[in-house]
Amino acid sequence: MSPEYAIDGKFSLKSNVFSFGVLLLEIVSSKKNRGFCHPDRLHNILGHLAWLLWNEGKTMELMDACLKDSCVESQVLRCIQVGLLCIQKLPIDKPTMSSIIFMLGNEKAMLPQPKHHSFFIERSSEGDDKGCYT
Template sequence: MTLKQCEAECLKNCSCMAYSNSDIRKGGSGCLIWFGDLIDIREFTGDAATDIYIRMSASELGLDRKKEEDLDLPLFDLAIVASATNNFSKANMIGKGGFGPVYKGILSTGQEIAVKRLSNNSGQGLQEFKNKAWLLWTEDKALELMDQCLKDSCVESQVLRCIQVGLLCVQKCSADRPTMSSVVFMLGNEEAVLPQPKQPGFFVDSSSDGNGGRCQTENEVTVTRLEAR
């Protein structure tokens, strides 16, 4: 009996605690199965040793694994942020960069926050952020999208997986985009192999001519308008 057959026999019985494939005859092999406590076990080394496979519950297998905490990012309304920073008053401004000023504030819970308010000419609007996300992905620098303050409180592989799934959902060709059921599967199964995302439909790139012009890709989003007869 092979090891695979021995495993199958053990899985058929809920009382099976362990199994092993042992050489019980010259040139042959047999299946040893334990029910209840593991008895008649001896430790051998070298060629005389035989592996024993112990059946355990999934909860027991996860005891020694590093527990990963779910990362819950809060979202705040503009009114809450404005109230926390005294309506972005100059007294609360703690710095100013190329993208806009940074304000300190205190939420109603007492938590201190820092808020960057983008200026109108910062060049960091929604369109620019989308382009930046794709460029960082193609340059293998997608983790730069994550706030460095979160680096020690999240799992990098999960962040990269979320970014990759997000880019798959906004590919230029709608036929390439995954369905919602596929999205749920990809996010919930870390062992699932994800396809490489193609260029998104919103990507804007600079042209190579000297006029500084821009070429834009077409956003293939359709709108259906219902009219009564």
């Protein structure tokens, strides 16, 4: 669910862009956004796997290890960056679907740097011995 709808109840023309970004990150990582738990940190896939790893320069750690031998690293990095662009906080910062298609299909196209997204959520570990909710 896009942040503008979840927080303000406003549907944006770019609400589907947010969902597409989540889907890209789920495909690359082979993990569902909902129900994911990192053992060392209490973040969801958007908070931990995508945003933190991007900022730490460890973006390829997001990718499912099973895909390692069958992928082109530059394409995986591009998918992750486009996914992060799609989940930015403000609708105005998100690309249009036509821009997304261009960015994914044009390896030479320069991509903007993603801004911090709005769903960097740490979950409480109270009452849950794993520290996560599913």
